[in-house]
Structures are given as structure tokens and as C-alpha cells.
Amino acid sequence: xxxxxRFRFDGRRQWTSRGRRLAExxxxxxxxxVLAESRKIxxxxxxxxxxxxxxxxxxxxxxxxxxxxxxxxxHEELTWKHLPGRSAKYLEIPMNRERDVVLRLMQVxxxxxxxx
Numbered sequence: 001x002x003x004x005x006r007f008r009f010d011g012r013r014q015w016t017s018r019g020r021r022l023a024e025x026x027x028x029x030x031x032x033x034v035l036a037e038s039r040k041i042x043x044x045x046x047x048x049x050x051x052x053x054x055x056x057x058x059x060x061x062x063x064x065x066x067x068x069x070x071x072x073x074x075h076e077e078l079t080w081k082h083l084p085g086r087s088a089k090y091l092e093i094p095m096n097r098e099r100d101v102v103l104r105l106m107q108v109x110x111x112x113x114x115x116x
Contacts, residue, residue, distance in 0.1 A: 019113050023060060026106030031055040031062045033105060037094035038064065043074050043082045064091060 035053050042050045052067040066075075074080070078088050087093065 019110065020060070022109035022113050023106065024057065026109055027060060027062050028055070028057050030102035030105040031057060031064055033101060034091075034094050034098050035064050037098055038091050041085060041087050041093065042066070042090040043080075043086045043088070049074060064095075066091070 032055055035055050039050050039053055042053070044050060049066055049068050049071060052071065054065055054067065056063050056065065065071075068074075075088060075091060080088065082088070
């Protein structure tokens with residue numbers, strides 16, 4: 001159940017520690033944005049699944065996960081009924097829908113750094 005998005009940097013400058021840190025901060029903001037959007041549509045009964053959502057980032061690699069024993073099944077089972085506004089594919093939908101927003105969040109600090 002993994003989904004990947006790649007961001008390729010073709011800037012005029014070489015990576016510096018500051019540039020890398022800015023990219024990492026942008027990635028963190030982007031991942032947190034997708035998690036927030038995902039929490040809006042995650043199936044809800046008691047809120048346990050919603051509260052288990054986490055962002056994990058290590059350098060320029062990151063992931064969003066939900067950590068309950070039923071999270072994967074809840075995500076993949078398209079025939080289950082959910083409350084209005086809630087759905088299966090609660091992570092995949094916002095990941096696809098918010099891709100451009102995530103890239104813009106990553107670009108903000110990098111653009112200032114590149115102009116500097």
C-alpha cells in the first residue's frame with residue numbers, strides 16, 4: 001500500500017546544508033498538509049484511526065501512516081459503508097489531490113534560497 005511521489009531538484013546551485021535543510025522543512029510541511037487533509041476523510045467511529053495518523057521524515061524521505069491493526073483494510077475495502085464525507089482510500093485520495101500543493105510548499109523556501 002505504498003505510494004511514492006518524486007521531487008527532482010534542477011537548480012542552478014549545488015545542495016548546501018542550508019538548501020537541504022530548507023528542502024527537508026518543506027517536505028515536512030507538505031507531509032503534514034496531506035495528513036491534515038487525510039484526517040478530514042478518514043473513516044470515523046471512535047476516532048482511534050484518525051488519531052493514529054503520523055508523519056515520519058528522515059532527511060529528504062518521508063512517509064504518512066496510520067497505525068492501527070485495521071488501518072490497511074479500512075483503506076482498501078471499497079465496499080464498506082462510512083459516515084458522510086468519510087471514505088476508503090483516505091490516504092491515497094489526498095495524496096493524489098494535494099500533490100501540487102505539497103510541491104508548492106516545498107518550493108517556497110527553496111525559491112528564496114535560489115534567488116539569494
